[in-house]
Amino acid sequence: MKNKNTSLFLIFKRTIRFGDSDAAGVIHFHNLFRWAHESWEQSLEEYGIDPLEIFPVGKENNDKLTTALPIVHCEADFLKRVRTGDRLTIEIQPKKIDKSSFQVKTSFLSQEDYVAISLIRHIAINVGSRERCPLPEGIERWLESASINIGPSPI
Amino acid sequence: MKNKNTSLFLIFKRTIRFGDSDAAGVIHFHNLFRWAHESWEQSLEEYGIDPLEIFPVGKENNDKLTTALPIVHCEADFLKRVRTGDRLTIEIQPKKIDKSSFQVKTSFLSQEDYVAISLIRHIAINVGSRERCPLPEGIERWLESASINIGPSPI
Amino acid sequence: MKNKNTSLFLIFKRTIRFGDSDAAGVIHFHNLFRWAHESWEQSLEEYGIDPLEIFPVGKENNDKLTTALPIVHCEADFLKRVRTGDRLTIEIQPKKIDKSSFQVKTSFLSQEDYVAISLIRHIAINVGSRERCPLPEGIERWLESASINIGPSPI
Amino acid sequence: MKNKNTSLFLIFKRTIRFGDSDAAGVIHFHNLFRWAHESWEQSLEEYGIDPLEIFPVGKENNDKLTTALPIVHCEADFLKRVRTGDRLTIEIQPKKIDKSSFQVKTSFLSQEDYVAISLIRHIAINVGSRERCPLPEGIERWLESASINIGPSPI
Numbered sequence: 160m161k162n163k164n165t166s167l168f169l170i171f172k173r174t175i176r177f178g179d180s181d182a183a184g185v186i187h188f189h190n191l192f193r194w195a196h197e198s199w200e201q202s203l204e205e206y207g208i209d210p211l212e213i214f215p216v217g218k219e220n221n222d223k224l225t226t227a228l229p230i231v232h233c234e235a236d237f238l239k240r241v242r243t244g245d246r247l248t249i250e251i252q253p254k255k256i257d258k259s260s261f262q263v264k265t266s267f268l269s270q271e272d273y274v275a276i277s278l279i280r281h282i283a284i285n286v287g288s289r290e291r292c293p294l295p296e297g298i299e300r301w302l303e304s305a306s307i308n309i310g311p312s313p314i
Numbered sequence: 315m316k317n318k319n320t321s322l323f324l325i326f327k328r329t330i331r332f333g334d335s336d337a338a339g340v341i342h343f344h345n346l347f348r349w350a351h352e353s354w355e356q357s358l359e360e361y362g363i364d365p366l367e368i369f370p371v372g373k374e375n376n377d378k379l380t381t382a383l384p385i386v387h388c389e390a391d392f393l394k395r396v397r398t399g400d401r402l403t404i405e406i407q408p409k410k411i412d413k414s415s416f417q418v419k420t421s422f423l424s425q426e427d428y429v430a431i432s433l434i435r436h437i438a439i440n441v442g443s444r445e446r447c448p449l450p451e452g453i454e455r456w457l458e459s460a461s462i463n464i465g466p467s468p469i
Numbered sequence: 470m471k472n473k474n475t476s477l478f479l480i481f482k483r484t485i486r487f488g489d490s491d492a493a494g495v496i497h498f499h500n501l502f503r504w505a506h507e508s509w510e511q512s513l514e515e516y517g518i519d520p521l522e523i524f525p526v527g528k529e530n531n532d533k534l535t536t537a538l539p540i541v542h543c544e545a546d547f548l549k550r551v552r553t554g555d556r557l558t559i560e561i562q563p564k565k566i567d568k569s570s571f572q573v574k575t576s577f578l579s580q581e582d583y584v585a586i587s588l589i590r591h592i593a594i595n596v597g598s599r600e601r602c603p604l605p606e607g608i609e610r611w612l613e614s615a616s617i618n619i620g621p622s623p624i
Numbered sequence: 625m626k627n628k629n630t631s632l633f634l635i636f637k638r639t640i641r642f643g644d645s646d647a648a649g650v651i652h653f654h655n656l657f658r659w660a661h662e663s664w665e666q667s668l669e670e671y672g673i674d675p676l677e678i679f680p681v682g683k684e685n686n687d688k689l690t691t692a693l694p695i696v697h698c699e700a701d702f703l704k705r706v707r708t709g710d711r712l713t714i715e716i717q718p719k720k721i722d723k724s725s726f727q728v729k730t731s732f733l734s735q736e737d738y739v740a741i742s743l744i745r746h747i748a749i750n751v752g753s754r755e756r757c758p759l760p761e762g763i764e765r766w767l768e769s770a771s772i773n774i775g776p777s778p779i
Contacts, residue, residue: 174514176507177524178654180647182370182708184527187643188385188434189351192344197486204484210554214487215337217494217552221686230343234389242527243647244520279343329669331662332679333499335492337553339682342488352641359639365709369642372649372707376531397682398492399675492680498695498744499661502654525647540653544699589653 168251168309170198175245185240192233195265195277198249206304208297226295228281231260235277245269253305259283259291261302323406323464325353330400341396347388350420350432353404361459363452381450383436386415390432400424408460414438414446416457478561478619480508485555495550502543505575505587508559516614518607536605538591541570545587555579563615569593569601571612633716633774635663640710650705657698660730660742663714671769673762691760693746696725700742710734718770724748724756726767 173194181187203213211220213228241247252264260282267275285292294302328349336342358368366375368383396402407419415437422430440447449457483504491497513523521530523538551557562574570592577585595602604612638659646652668678676685678693706712717729725747732740750757759767 174511176510177520177646178503178506178652180524180526181642182372182645182647182649183382183384184370184525184647185384188388189344189347189643192347193488196344196488200486201484204554210487214490214553215339215494215682216490216554217337217680227338229338229340229395230392232389232391233343234387236387237385240384243524244514244526329666331665332491332675333497333658333661335679335681336487337490337492337494339492339680344488348643351643355641356639359709365642369645369708370527370649371645371709372525398679399669399681492682493692493694494680495694498698499654499657502657506654525649527647537648539648539650539705540702542699542701543653544697546697547695550694 168202168253168305170201170249170251173247173249175241175243175247177243180243185242188235188237191235191237191267191275191277192279194249194267195235195251195263195279198251198265199253199263199279202251202253203297203301206301208301212297213295225286226283226292227286228283228295228298230279231282232280233278235275237275239269239272239274241267241269241274245274247274252309253302255294255299255302255306256280258293261294261298323357323408323460325356325404325406328402328404330396330398330402332398335398339397343390343392346390346392346422346430346432347434349404349422350390350406350418350434353406353420354408354418354434357406357408358452358456361456363456367452368450380441381438381447382441383438383450383453385434386437387435388433390430392430394424394427394429396422396424396429400429402429407464408457410449410454410457410461411435413448416449416453478512478563478615480511480559480561483557483559485551485553485557487553490553495552498545498547501545501547501577501585501587502589504559504577505545505561505573505589508561508575509563509573509589512561512563513607513611516611518611522607523605535596536593536602537596538593538605538608540589541592542590543588545585547585549579549582549584551577551579551584555584557584562619563612565604565609565612565616566590568603571604571608633667633718633770635666635714635716638712638714640706640708640712642708645708650707653700653702656700656702656732656740656742657744659714659732660700660716660728660744663716663730664718664728664744667716667718668762668766671766673766677762678760690751691748691757692751693748693760693763695744696747697745698743700740702740704734704737704739706732706734706739710739712739717774718767720759720764720767720771721745723758726759726763 179186179190215224248268250266255261262280265277283292283294334341334345370379403423405421410416417435420432438447438449485496489496489500525534558578560576565571572590575587593602593604644651644655680689713733715731720726727743727745730742748757748759
């Protein structure tokens with residue numbers, strides 16, 4: 160069972176803004192992935208991982224970053240409509256898949272109802288060879304922390 | 315077999331632009347869904363469907379549009395990296411699922427290689443009741459045209 | 470002088486996320502306008518204005534919303550580069566221009582330094598006639614509150 | 625006078641897509657800058673400049689790219705509303721400002737009417753020192769070509 164006190168993984172409240180909507184008056188669908196990715200980043204930050212250890216920012220850290228984490232798959236289910244002004248709760252469930260890949264499932268709730276769920280899968284590759292490689296140590300520790308705090312994820 | 319002459323469904327060439335990339339130097343993943351949706355819209359347009367019959371644009375057509383086509387599911391696989399300046403070929407494979415839903419599979423190719431594939435599923439709902447309803451007639455005809463021109467889709 | 474306690478207008482801290490960047494390793498420029506607009510919306514919300522009074526969300530409030538607030542001008546100056554992981558402070562300075570228009574200047578600071586400044590101008594129009602009309606009452610009150618709490622804006 | 629045959633600078637037709645709109649049924653304002661930037665890139669490409677000479681794409685060209693072209697200012701005026709399905713003509717007017725900076729004015733027309741105008745200013749900086757430096761040679765030649773084909777720009 161999810162421990163609701165685990166703030167690293169019960170990430171944040173997000174109010175849907177006008178620019179997130181389309182002319183149907185609901186969120187434009189692929190914004191969901193933006194929020195999911197930002198929630199993952201926020202969780203890493205709260206866990207104490209420096210973004211410069213994980214994300215490229217140009218020449219400054221390009222020489223040090225030997226591992227990249229490209230997304231190989233993503234999916235989302237939209238269960239209820241979400242509109243400007245709605246206040247969502249966003250929860251993430253990270254899970255290690257194997258030694259060079261992991262996924263983050265993200266649930267979006269309005270009041271008590273699930274309105275959308277997304278899943279993003281990353282693999283670790285060596286920046287030079289483009290071959291699969293072990294996950295960065297920080298990501299490993301963060302995934303372990305998730306497995307302890309959240310428990311096994313059903314997906 | 316796909317008929318390569320079927321221009322409605324072999325949509326267009328798209329050059330990846332700088333603003334599509336992120337600091338890893340590749341396309342930022344969820345842009346793929348934007349391109350897939352735009353390709354679908356372009357196919358409808360080339361088939362002769364007026365966007366105002368399908369997409370809300372505010373007060374002008376809100377009273378006439380009785381059916382909305384919300385997205386209920388989307389997914390994407392990223393097979394090879396795509397970078398600024400890459401020129402992609404985009405093909406769409408629409409498929410009717412049942413009387414009130416359909417999907418559009420979109421393939422992205424660079425040279426001869428598949429670099430990404432996306433899938434977007436829509437349902438038709440009555441704008442007033444929010445209940446499922448039959449697909450709009452224009453979408454029905456366009457789906458039928460796709461099934462004839464492209465042949466059965468394997469997914 | 471700006472009253473730093475005026476939380477309505479010293480909006481929030483925002484961490485730059487990976488998806489905000491482009492392949493140059495800095496924020497992709499037009500995201501600044503997204504953040505400026507979201508900050509304005511957040512300020513309205515904190516002031517107690519219901520988004521449904523201001524922003525269209527489809528059929529639900531289309532009949533009640535008689536005034537629209539289209540943007541007629543926007544501009545931005547980029548002073549220092551902003552990268553993934555940077556934590557910005559965002560301040561807004563709203564100002565009434567005349568009875569049917571207003572602007573919101575938004576300053577972005579990293580540490581103590583200004584990194585970017587944007588300006589967005591809105592006019593009020595009647596949704597039916599598309600003619601200029603007085604600002605909505607909520608916006609009027611919010612602008613008045615800004616003029617008292619922030620003092621006259623130099624622009 | 626603008627030479628309408630100058631295809632490098634009379635860039636392209638662009639149909640506004642559903643995802644470009646917001647819940648007011650018009651284009652969401654900052655998309656205009658995306659289109660302006662993409663039009664600039666397309667013009668460079670048609671002129672024969674390899675994107676890899678201008679835009680970073682990661683490790684592959686990071687060592688070769690010594691000059692970056694950050695945006696220091698942008699602005700836009702929105703003259704008429706633009707909606708899903710509208711077909712716009714986009715024209716660009718590049719202009720050298722001084723030896724290390726240039727701007728691109730972009731006009732958006734629907735039928736014969738101007739619907740929006742944007743302006744984006746870039747400076748050239750040395751990637752290592754972050755100091756101003758001369759414009760890349762390709763950009764210099766492209767700007768010269770623009771000044772001959774379009775004539776002096778009024779702004």
